[in-house]
Amino acid sequence: MVIDFSSNLDYVRALLPEIILCVWGMVVLMAGVWRGESSEEGPRAEGLGWLALVGVAFAAVANGWLHGVREVGTDGMIAVDGFRLFSNWIFLTAALLGMLVSFAYVYRQRLQAGEYYALMLFSVAGMMFMAGARNLIVVFLGLEVMSIAVYALSAFNRRDRRSAEAGLKYFILGAFSTGFFLYGIALTYGATGSTHLPTIALAVSNGTAHGALLLFGVALMGVGFAFKVSAVPFHMWAPDVYEGAPSPVTAFMSAGVKAAAFAAFFRVFLVSFQGAYESWYGVMWWLSATTMVGANLIALVQTNVKRMLAYSSIAHGGYLLVAITAANQASAGAALFYLLVYTVMNISAFAVVIAVSNHGEERLEFEDYAGLGRNQPGLALLLTLFLLSLAGFPGTGGFMAKFQLLLGAMDAQLWVLSVILVLSTVVSYAYYLRLAWYTWMRDPADGGSPLPVYLPIGMRLALVVGAAVVIWLGLFPGSVLDLARASAAGLGVAGPMVEILH
Amino acid sequence: MIDILFYVFAALALGGAMGVVAGRSPVASLLFMVLCLGSVAGIYVLLEAHFLAAVQVIVYAGAIMVLFLFVIMLLNLGHNYHPDLKAGLWSALSFAVAGALFGFLGRQLWGNRTMTPEAGDSVDALVAQYGAVGAIARPLYTEWVVPFEITGILLLVAIVGALVLAKQRV
Numbered sequence: 001m002v003i004d005f006s007s008n009l010d011y012v013r014a015l016l017p018e019i020i021l022c023v024w025g026m027v028v029l030m031a032g033v034w035r036g037e038s039s040e041e042g043p044r045a046e047g048l049g050w051l052a053l054v055g056v057a058f059a060a061v062a063n064g065w066l067h068g069v070r071e072v073g074t075d076g077m078i079a080v081d082g083f084r085l086f087s088n089w090i091f092l093t094a095a096l097l098g099m100l101v102s103f104a105y106v107y108r109q110r111l112q113a114g115e116y117y118a119l120m121l122f123s124v125a126g127m128m129f130m131a132g133a134r135n136l137i138v139v140f141l142g143l144e145v146m147s148i149a150v151y152a153l154s155a156f157n158r159r160d161r162r163s164a165e166a167g168l169k170y171f172i173l174g175a176f177s178t179g180f181f182l183y184g185i186a187l188t189y190g191a192t193g194s195t196h197l198p199t200i201a202l203a204v205s206n207g208t209a210h211g212a213l214l215l216f217g218v219a220l221m222g223v224g225f226a227f228k229v230s231a232v233p234f235h236m237w238a239p240d241v242y243e244g245a246p247s248p249v250t251a252f253m254s255a256g257v258k259a260a261a262f263a264a265f266f267r268v269f270l271v272s273f274q275g276a277y278e279s280w281y282g283v284m285w286w287l288s289a290t291t292m293v294g295a296n297l298i299a300l301v302q303t304n305v306k307r308m309l310a311y312s313s314i315a316h317g318g319y320l321l322v323a324i325t326a327a328n329q330a331s332a333g334a335a336l337f338y339l340l341v342y343t344v345m346n347i348s349a350f351a352v353v354i355a356v357s358n359h360g361e362e363r364l365e366f367e368d369y370a371g372l373g374r375n376q377p378g379l380a381l382l383l384t385l386f387l388l389s390l391a392g393f394p395g396t397g398g399f400m401a402k403f404q405l406l407l408g409a410m411d412a413q414l415w416v417l418s419v420i421l422v423l424s425t426v427v428s429y430a431y432y433l434r435l436a437w438y439t440w441m442r443d444p445a446d447g448g449s450p451l452p453v454y455l456p457i458g459m460r461l462a463l464v465v466g467a468a469v470v471i472w473l474g475l476f477p478g479s480v481l482d483l484a485r486a487s488a489a490g491l492g493v494a495g496p497m498v499e500i501l502h
Numbered sequence: 503m504i505d506i507l508f509y510v511f512a513a514l515a516l517g518g519a520m521g522v523v524a525g526r527s528p529v530a531s532l533l534f535m536v537l538c539l540g541s542v543a544g545i546y547v548l549l550e551a552h553f554l555a556a557v558q559v560i561v562y563a564g565a566i567m568v569l570f571l572f573v574i575m576l577l578n579l580g581h582n583y584h585p586d587l588k589a590g591l592w593s594a595l596s597f598a599v600a601g602a603l604f605g606f607l608g609r610q611l612w613g614n615r616t617m618t619p620e621a622g623d624s625v626d627a628l629v630a631q632y633g634a635v636g637a638i639a640r641p642l643y644t645e646w647v648v649p650f651e652i653t654g655i656l657l658l659v660a661i662v663g664a665l666v667l668a669k670q671r672v
Contacts, residue, residue, distance in 0.1 A: 011648055022655050029662065077648040115666045122659045129652055141652040145659055152663030167667070212607065 001069045005076030013069070014080050016062040017088055018125045018132075024055025025121035032114010045113035049103045049458065052117035056095045056124075063088045075198055079134045079267075082487030083336070087131035087263040090340050091256055095124045097347040097466065098252030101354050103458035105248045109360045111156055119156075120252065123149035127260035131267070136185045136195040139264050143181070143228070146260055147174050150253050154245035160361060166244025173227070173237040181224025188217030188272075197272045205275030218273050218280055222287075225268075228261035229317045232291040242310035247357060250306060251350030254313040255343040262320055262339060270327055270491060277327060284325040289417060291318030292424040299431045305353055305364050308431055309346070312390055315428060316342055319402065322409050322417050331408030333485035338401040340480070341389070341473055345398055348466025349386040352379060355453050355463075366435060370442035376453055380439045382463055389470045391432040392425050397473035404481065508548055515541035528574045532567060539563040550626070553634040 003010045012019065028051055063085060071080040078084075099120060106113050122145060129142025151174060155167020189195050191213035192203035203209040223234065230238040242250045273280060295318055299311035323335035356372065356379070357363050373380040389398035402425065409418045455463075473480060518538030525531035539562045546555035628637040642650055 008644065008647055015648070026658075077646075112666060115662055119659065119662060119666075122655065122662075125655065126659075135649070137646070137649045138652065141649055141656055145652065145656045148656065148663055149659050152659075152666055155667055158667070216603075216607065 003069055003071050003080055004073040005071075005078075006073050011076065011078065014066075014071075014076065014078050016066065017059040017092075018128045020059045020062055021055060021121050021125040021128070024052070024058065025118040025125070028052050028055065028121060029114055029118040032112065032118065045107045045111075046103050046456075046458070048113040048117055049099055049106065052121055053096065053099055055121055056092055056099070059124075060089075060092050063092065075134055075196065077135045077138050078129075078132045080132075081491070082489065083263070083267065083332075083491045084128075084132035086336050086484060086487035087259065087339075088128050090259045090263075090336075090343050091124050091127040091131070093340065094127075094252060094256035094259065094343045094347065095120060097344065097351070097462050098248060098256065100458040100462035100465075101251055101347065101351045102248035104454060104456045105246060105354055105360065108454075109157055109159070109246065111246070116153070116156060119149040119153050123153070124256065127256055127263075130260045131263035133264065133267070134197050136188065136197070136200075136268070139268065140178075140182060140185060142260075143264070144178065146257060147178070147228075150249070150257055153249045153253070154241055156249065157246045157360075160244075160246075162244035162361070163246060166241045169237055170241040170245075177224050177227030177234070180220045180227070184217045184220030184222075184224055186217075187213050187220060191217055197268065200272040201274060204273060209276075214276065215279060218276060219283075221268065222280060222283065225261060225265045226287060229258055229265065229320070230314050231287050231317055231321060232294040232314065233287075235291070235295065235314050238314055239307050239310040242313070243304060243306045247306065247350060247354045247361065250310075251347045251354070254310070254350070255346045258313065258317060259339045259343055262317075262324075262335065265324060266332060266335065267491065269324060270332065274327070281325065281327075284321060285414075285417060288318050288321030288325055289420050291315070291321055292420055293318075296424045296427045296431075299428070302431065303366050305366060305369070305435065308366075308435065309349060309353070312428065312432070313346060315424065316346075316390075318424070319405055319421060322414065322421055323405055325417060326409050326412035326414055328408060328412050329488060330411045330485075331405065332488035332491055333481075334401070334404035334408045336488055337477070337481050337484040338405055340484070341397040341401040341470070344466050344469045344473075345386050345389040345396075348463060348470065349383065349390060351459060351462045351466065352383040352386065355379060355455055355459055358452065358454070366438050367442075369435060369438045371444035372438075373440035379453060379455075379463075382467055383439060384436045385467055385470060387432040387436050389474070391429045395471075395474050397470045397477070400474055400477045400481070504548055508545065511541045511544040511548070514538075515545070529571070532570055532574060535570075536563050536567050539567070550629065551634070553638055 001013075003014050005011065005014070028048060031051055032048055066080060066085055069080055099117065102116070102120075105111075106116055126142045126144070126146030126149060129145060130139055131142075133139040133142055151167055151171040154170050155164050157163035185195065188200060191210040192200045192208075194200055194203065200209075204214065226234045227237075242254060245253070269280065292315060295311050295315035299308055299315065302308040302311060320335055320338060323331035323338070353364070356369065363369075372383070385396070389396035392398045392402040402421075406418055406421060409421065515538050518534045518536075518541060521534030522531045522538065525534055539558060543555045543558040543563065546552075546558060631637075632640055
């Protein structure tokens, strides 16, 4: 099958996963309107969740079909390359796990299920637009579709003040960062005369781009991306939003939004601005160094599990920024693999948090996990597995992913950054293992009243899938890693820049 | 003549933008914003983008600003916002950063006056061939059809999100 963008109809085929998700979002929205009144709300809410998952499955089939499609002729607005398709798999995984962990929560908190799952589907479509965009306008629109859906999801629990606060904070700061991003696009357009990424790349590398304007454009777009991936000077919103938002939403956005922002970050900076590598290399270096060091140190003193996981998520963003700083083939492949592993292990860790948090936002302190190992050994074991994977313990997917990132950084001869990566990982063991220690070693303060945990079928499925993937990718990463590397090869990341520099 | 008009409109736009920030009440800020958007529409006319100018006036200066006005008047108008604004050190800092950016940009642009290659001719040709509306409509529905459709999804998402958060009965 061949796609040629000189015919506009071919966009329908190239955008099939996105179109399916958008249409299915509307279907779920309509199905939600016909929802019955309170008596049968529970089963219906879960039914809507399964309905949304069917849409994700269809999108996955379409995405698999796109693997066999070849792009010929002119560049379109949308790339049909391995990088986009692998990123799409990451977003679909985030959607699958994010929805599975939502079932019980949506029902127990009496959230409006139709809108909830529809917004999730729309935000996944937005992520896909971002990762596949070959034009800055499409990057921007994808970013907005994703962000606005997630703003609404963060504030979704209207009975909870913290949720409203999280939504408002995220919305205002997100809109602010969007302003930076858009201004960056405008200046880049002014400097190069195009919003098309390959054309920008050409103008940047052959020196026809206007120097100062381009520099400002790159800087402002960098700020916009740094907000979205919550790199350290721009991370202020993340802990509050992650803590206040409904837990399944936090799980979904800490993985999905970050993966999408990084995918677009990679494509824009490594394709378009590759010729200006010298000018942004230093900034990225410091950004990733401060993110790794700062986030891990602040995470050490957290006592709330959601906040701790928020800072952990920021720290993982720092590790991924190392890959952007390295800007070589190996790093791009490693980053794709890392994002997949991170998505699975982070949502799974949140799944345990949701299971423990009873009806909703209860029992979120470290203290509350005391005695979990005795009452719920299975759940505690899974939590420990996910925490070890987040920390990067050998034998888990997290270790393999971090190891690949490290190899990429070594390849680019970023010695100091590699050392910082390793050292901050060692620091991160402290807070991950502290939670594990509370789980297994501490007795509950009130004398051992058993913790009731509610594990419906969706949650069980998410936990099993998460554990299986984390172990599988930890022991036999070969096939997935090869796919990630091959996918990144289509990005056109070139190594020579790095060699010139060092 | 056109040069003089351009500088007049540009000055009005900049003055309006400053008025938005410096305005005493939200309503005054809003009216300054209308002035700013209207002046930009004037600049569009000078660039012979008549359709864009009309849309700018009808949609931005007209519809959206009226909506803004309604919202501001519905919300607490009598409230004094000045204590909420962080003054002193913060404003000095933001002025310093903005000034530094502005100075740097100005210095660079002063050095080499030329911006990007002139795009004027191609626009003129397009307008001559398809008319002022066609010059926008054709690319919008052909070359830019994907962003156009995504904008539709974006608006849908925004409506759904707003309804979910603003609904009376939870």
